[in-house]
Amino acid sequence: MKNIKLLAAAGMLSVVSFSGFAQSVSVTADTLNNAEAKIAAIAKESGASSYRITSADQNNFARMTAVLDK
Numbered sequence: 001m002k003n004i005k006l007l008a009a010a011g012m013l014s015v016v017s018f019s020g021f022a023q024s025v026s027v028t029a030d031t032l033n034n035a036e037a038k039i040a041a042i043a044k045e046s047g048a049s050s051y052r053i054t055s056a057d058q059n060n061f062a063r064m065t066a067v068l069d070k
Contacts, residue, residue, distance in 0.1 A: 021069060021070045022067050022068065022069055022070070023046065023048070023067070023068045023070070024054075024065065024066070024067050024068075025039060025042050025065070025066055025067075025068060026063070026064070026065045026066075027039055027042070027063075027064055028061055028062065028063050028064075029061065029062050029064075030061060030062065031058075031062055032056055032058055032062045032064065034062065035056070035062040035063070035064035036053070036064060038064075039051055039053070039064060039066045042068070043066075043068050046068060046070075047070065048068035048069055048070050049069055049070060050068075050069045051066045051067065051068045051069065052066060052067045052069070053065070053066045054066060054067055
């Protein structure tokens with residue numbers, strides 16, 4: 001029983017600690033290239049080690065969402 005409680009506690013702590021390492025950002029720009037440049041600038045300013053683009057759309061303007069990894 002003690003092992004189950006320890007395992008459950010360790011699992012909860014790992015979820016909480018990893019959730020603090022990612023940040024989601026959204027930007028708009030006139031082109032997809034400019035939107036990615038904005039995301040790259042935000043990532044650099046926040047000290048992120050990398051970013052992953054999770055969505056991109058372009059109609060009258062470009063909209064892009066990314067996750068920053070620290």
